[in-house]
Amino acid sequence: MDTPGAGAEPSDFHLTFLGANATVTGSRYLVEAGGARVMVDCGLFQGYKPLRLRNWAPFPVDPASIDAVVLTHAHLDHSGYLPRLVRSGFAGEVWCTPATRDLCGILLPDSGHLLQEEAVYANRKGSSKHHPAEPLYTEDDARRSLHRLRATPFERPFEPVPGLMTTLRPQGHILGAAAVAMSYRGRRLTFSGDVGRSHDPVMRAPAPLGESDWVVVESTYGDRRHPPLSLERELGESLGRAIARGGVAVVPAFAVGRAQLLLSMIANLQARGAIPTVPVYLNSPMASDVTPLYARYRDEHRLDDAALDRLRRTTRIVNGVEESKALNRRRGPMVIVAASGMVTGGRVLHHLVAFASDQRNMIVLSGFQAGGTRGAALARGDTTVRIYGQDVAVRAEVVQLGAASAHADADELIAWLRTAPRPPREVFITHGEPDAADALRLRVQRELQWSVQVPEYLQRIDLDTPV
Structure with missing residues (x-):
């Protein structure tokens, strides 16, 4: 809980990390602005069993209390929990680029179908510890969640909730991938999403980082360089x-x-x-x-x-x-x-x-x-x-394959951060395994001399804290 100092105005701009901490999956961030709640990304946890079990656990906040979702892109570690969120009571709009909308229309029903197939196969083979095995969500759940999607073009500002001005900026990586830039009462917050590569053979280069007070940046390859291979x-x-x-x-x-x-x-x-x-x-x-x-x-x-x-x-x-x-x-x-x-x-x-x-x-x-x-x-x-x-x-x-990644490596992440017009007040490093996240933290601290931290799961940040 945040406790404002004596006589201070209560803070009404917060960021809580609901995923992508010490892992490259489960991208989920909660932005609270003026009493409204907006999630940035709504991804599945993948990999180690303790992480996957978070998909089944009660959501950290009541889904019905969330007013809107903004997606950076369609990959399941960023969008794949959406059908479960809707089934659990979320009834707001989901904002994304047109390509992300179209990709989610393919990925989410397919994910639900595969989850159902795996449950049926596990029940037939008796390979699950749960009897009967059930899917996290169904294809029908996924199709119902698609009705929540609202497409908006790159670089066109919109308000997912009143007063929270938001813009999606091209980020390369995959079709429709975006950085999410938010502004609330003069405070600017940017989520990198997954940062693409400047010289990707398929996707175009990411747009520069705009002026931000707070930056949340991924660190999938924060501890390494991609080999200079063809x-x-x-x-x-x-x-x-x-x-x-x-x-x-x-x-x-x-x-x-x-x-x-x-x-x-x-x-x-x-x-x-x-x-x-x-x-x-x-x-x-x-x-x-x-x-x-x-x-x-x-x-x-x-x-x-x-x-x-x-x-x-x-x-x-x-x-x-x-x-x-x-x-x-x-x-x-x-x-x-x-x-x-x-x-x-x-x-x-x-x-x-x-x-x-x-x-x-x-x-x-x-x-x-x-x-x-x-x-x-x-x-x-x-x-x-x-x-x-x-x-x-x-x-x-x-x-x-050493040269196949669609993610920026450590040098490219630093180069993207350098495109900021001025240093942000703080950089939060997420969406990376512990070694990668900490290695990028050290580089941001030493090379850019910016304030930086690797936030913990469920950590809540007061974005109204005075300078």
């Missing part, structure tokens, strides 16, 4: 090895962004003969639905018509469950791109059961692997992974 060369050399030995390359990929990037690069590699022409399958209904949005939002990315056409011609879309099962009976060489990127669910799990035990095959990891996920276990070299209650042997070659 992603296309790195991917081509890896796939070339798998193809040469007749293997199957299973590529877990985030359905929004990384799947399209990788498929575009595979198409380029095959077109110029850098790798043999073998079947390339996209086994993700969600990613298949996302790809046409790149034509709709052409000004947000760098892919031209020729690149999009090559992607379409090269990729074979897997349409149904039976086609997905049939892939597991095929032999290589072939490439299968399937969600999810951190191997937490989806059809990629069945492909790993089918192909991970054969040393001719390959598993290509293409993004950040949060601690506690199967992707992290594969990246560190575990020889088994647990899938649907069974230990699956991993004899396939595991490759983690």
